[in-house]
Amino acid sequence: MTDKTSAGILLFRRRPDDGLEVLIGHMGGPYFAKKDDGAWSIPKGEYIAEEEDARAAASREFTEELGLPAPEGEWLPLGEVTYSGGGGRKTVIVWAVEGELDPDQVVPxxxxxEWPPRSGRMAEFPEIDRAAWFDLDTAHDKLGKGQRPFLDRLAAQLVS
Incomplete structure (x- = not known):
């Protein structure tokens, strides 16, 4: 059992109807190819806390996953969540940043x-195979269960 720590950025935008949308990415690779609900993620990635600042890691991972610069603007801390997955516990820390991004410009x-499993062959897959904007309710269905609390925290911060 391995504990991992990840950091990420939840990009959001305000819609004219007072709604919010967030940008999330569909996880790449063969395990998620035919899944939709629960198969999307906030752009994030692992880092080693003793070697890198969480905010720097979030910025780096945003760029690595989407192939675009991390957004500029005010970083709103959404805190962290810990959940099980991938053979261990994962702690994720996320910031929200307001901004625009064209999903068609993403170069993951x-x-x-190894794919297929136990074949001895290595295959390359995109970190995410697509990115899209979703309203908070739809994003709640699309995101993996462990990341859903960040949507509620974003909504709460922007209302208060």
Whole structure:
């Protein structure tokens, strides 16, 4: 069992009808190819707390996952959540930043894994295979369960 720590940025925008939208990415790779609900993620990635600042890691991971610079603007801390997954516990810390981004401009980073399993062959897959804007209710369905609290925290911060 391995504990991992990740940091990310939840990009959001305000819509004319007073609604909010967030930008999330559909997880790449063969395990998520045919899944939708619960198969999306906030752009984030692992870092080692003793070696890198969480906010710097969030910025770096945003760029690595989307192939675009991290957004400028006020970083609203959304705190952290810890959940089980991938054979261990994962702690994720997230900031929200208001901004615009065209999902068609995303050029995702890639990762390698053995595929098919136990084949001895390595295959390359995109970190995310697409990104899209969703209202908070839809994003709640799309995001993996462990990341959903960040949506409620964003809504609460912007209302108060």
């Amino acid at each position: 980073g890639t990762f390698e894994m």
